Amino acid sequence: MTLPETALPGETRENSRPGAEWWRTAVIYQIYPRSFADASGDGVGDLPGVTSHIDDLQALGIDAIWLSPFQRSPQKDAGYDVADYCDVDPLFGTLADFDDLIDAAHSRGIRIITDLVPNHSSDQHEWFQQALAAAPGSPERARYIFRDGKGEHGELPPNNWESVFGGPAWTRVVEPDGTPGQWYLHLFDSSQPDFDWSNPEVREEFRRILRFWLDRGVDGFRVDVAHGLVKAAGLPDYTPDPDAGSMGGDAADVPYWGQEGVHEIYRDWHELLAEYDGDRALCAEAWLPTVDITAQWVRPDEMHQAFNFAYLETPWDAAALREVIDESLRAYPAVGAPSTWVLSNHDVVRHASRLALTAENPQGHGIGPDSPGQPEPVLGLRRARAASTVMLALPGSAYLYQGEELGLPEVIDLPGEARQDPTWFRTGGERYGRDGCRVPIPWQADAPAYGFSPTGRSWLPQPAQWAPLARSAQVDDPASTLSLYRTLLAARRAHGLGAGALQWIDGFGDDVLAFRNGDVTVISNIGPTPVELPAGEVIAASEPVTGGVLPADTTVWLRSA
Template sequence: MGRVTAETTETTQAITAPGTPVHGAVADPPWWADAVIYQIYPRSWADADGDGIGDLPGITARLPYLRRLGVDAVWLSPFYVSPMNDAGYDVADYRDIDPRFGTLADADAMVAAAHDLGLKVLVDLVPNHTSSEHAWFRAALASPPGSPERDRYIFRDGRGSEGELPPNNWPSVFGGRGWSRVTEADGRPGQWYLHLFDVTQPDLNWANPQVREEFLSVLRFWCDRGVDGFRVDVAHGLVKREGLPDWHGKVGLYDDVVSEEGPTDGPGGGEDPSVLDHTATGASPMWDQEGVHEIYRGWRRLLDSYGEPARILCAEAWVKPEERLARYVRGDEMHQAFNFDFLETPWDAAALAAVIESSLRVNDEVGAPTTWVLSNHDVVRHASRLGLEQGGPRRNGVAADDPQPDAALGLRRARAASALMLALPGSAYVYQGEELGLPEHTTMPHEARQDPTFHHTGGRVVGRDGCRVPMPWAKAEPSFGFGPGDEPWLPQPEVYGELAVDQQEGVPGSTLELYRTLLRLRGDLALGSGSLAWDELTGEGVLAFRSARADGSGEVLVVTNAGARPLALPDGEVLVASGPLGDDGVLPTDTTVWVRPARG
């Protein structure tokens, strides 16, 4: 059927001819290279004490569910002491647990329970900024300009005759200006500090040796407590360009442009303000600077000193192009980096084929696996995202007065996309609830929203609350089994009751049972360490590839029909399909199938 081409924003990419290897199989990979890792958002996973917020005892009690699901590890979003101005990504103490979630003893018990079940544990690390309530920042505010305490952060004198203007024009990713002015001890307006995110999240100065040593100490603290790795928040943002020059290009999450006279009233540039994009790499002085790699090489040396099994680092780095992202996973730096290009690709076979091949190629060049992901706590869930019009910019939240997703279409495509992702070589991350087919909460009342993006932009940006809604475990229980109380910290949509675990467990064809089957077969067939070569079925609306083990055995054919017409099923044994297959031997549209090919 010829080669597929995919139009991108920059160029036309062509995939390799069918039958030619794109990626080779790996024999006996390290645990993390083909692992499936499940993201737990702690405040929304399970509430043991009934206060409406998930906690560590709740997580521990539900870990057997993950063992049955078939994942290899869990990643927990932040559970540290925090004022929770950004859902815990504003850390006040990196070595203690916020009382909302429990205690250090609860964390130790959770890690031990996970290990007893054969699950590894990754925790979130937030190194770009601290909370403004961190002891270091309080000390900085109490100290004069030029002091060692202030040098741990990015304090600068303002511009203008009285220092009344910010040091440069950088905005905050969450909207508005990226600088705030402090009041000095004598009561006069003083210096400005940088916060690329919330005003309560001052950026650290990674040129300061104390900052570097502190985070090495934090890594040791958690490794000594038994954790198996770290997901690194804003991994591309730690180092800023020397001199902090003004920037007039794409800057942040909402592409704000802030003038010397002050911030705009909201997202500017005439673009849709709900677009999530803080890639902003290349010439940008605040992202993806060369100095970050030296930092991660030091972290890698520390983690490697713990021996086997490896303690790992996973980068949250919104970096383009793919070649620059691959630099984060060179052999002496991080182990994984989320493939956000794959996440952002629309439901289009040509585009998916192009990003899969290019991702594998750039990572193979540095000897790293590709790390696939479709949903997380920062993006619209893919069961809803794929039910929206495809091809436009990815939205940051969906409100009740926005165009609503086609729920049935979105779920059908989400199941097909997940079946595709879990067949790809490399590692994969699964966001809590996607195995239930949970949609975004798209009709959440605005008064319930807590995301700072919503409040900083006066509601122009809906924010991420819709993907962070608490898990439904049992339809007939309070808060659908999330906890003993009736009022979880975010409201759950009614449809969550129908999608609860107890409504899907053991039900043939349910999304939960589909995921369990996919994960079991992925392991049995060694797809995570397998090869990839495009199959001749690849063509208009169709993506198809073959995978085999390192010894060449156990070939599997994976076919995704993203086109408008049914496709004749290939000959062979159907191992699993993301949805019902046609009685007349066809693969319906928006469906993925794994087939053991018939021997010729």
């Protein structure tokens, strides 16, 4: 079970018990601040906007909030290009606004996890500006990965690495004397130079950054690109699989993902967090080829959680889901960690659309009006509700992405001139990128910008048909997706499912996923044929269940006899 609402930072270590830490069972709600709620009226969400809806989040029933980046940034990559790690960007408010949010959340028993981006900074970061002004071989350049180019005059990049966002992963600088100079590595946009984590100065700076936010009361960090940071010695050439997801995850030995040296960094961070009361936690964003490899990031002296991307990427198929659930519940507990479960986030097509796609869609590519295999909205939402009802019954910790509790689909028809993801620009429009899952969410059906902003402004255009999906249109409707989520979260807590154990139930056929967790029986009909249900009280169902029959693409929770 989760710790009581009063067990928050400030309590002594004696209040915590190994194996009962809050992060083992928590439901954590991801907020993408620029798209959650805009209090200032400039069309971009902000921290006061989050605070203004803290009661709505408490009513939903979550345990913690994960905030995507809000630190000072030129916003070339929506805040994942950080210029100052220890300040709030004026776009989102002030440090005082952050403190207000921490206080409001903690007073309601909600913890706060902040994003940390250690692989790279913004090119506007003070350190990188110093590096550009310094000479090759200087201490200032040693904080980043600068190399001489190949070719007679250094005109070729140091190796053939490609950026995650498309195009080369190297950019050549102009030296202070005006001549073409060295190249710097950026696995993402050219405005995001990679740090050199072999440099002790970099390691000490991030210890300072961790302490800054821990001292302000944050309960943990979601670590961006946690499988990056360390690059293979010699920076050897590597050509990625064109069909693999953009953040890694293929089975090859990628020289910039999953290097052994990253584990030393997280062991150091683990020790630092352990100095603080309140079970502070680290969660890895690590796109790796298998569950077993990902589990290496959450060994007892490293991180506490890792996103279960293998689960997120599993198709709507009973056998495939059973396999990944089995693998997860074997691999993560084997190293003393909980499994996490996630279906959507700010980097992937929302699962209310993704589960109804009929064509391949690698992570990060996005979908647009010309993409093959367009989703069918009604089927997508039905499957999304059923999939969420499965996920929230699984033991471990679950992550929700803002708006999924409203059943929001991917926004497919964004005009090209409105798109802002670097992927769209660096691929010349070949990949639509991630804007479709980042459109500001609707609060009020009849308000400007659906209540996202008091002025009606919105940094990405919202679909004209979103009024029925607004929170105001769903909150009093017992059949709404919002009501379903509130029911599931309340029942998950009441029945202790996060701390439970899974036992499979066979005999329903190949298209059915059925298991027992404590006193709850979960049956999910993933096939086209209705399934006869055993007797039992219905606790929750993703669609109406009548006559003792479970329809297609529907999941039900029954109270076990």
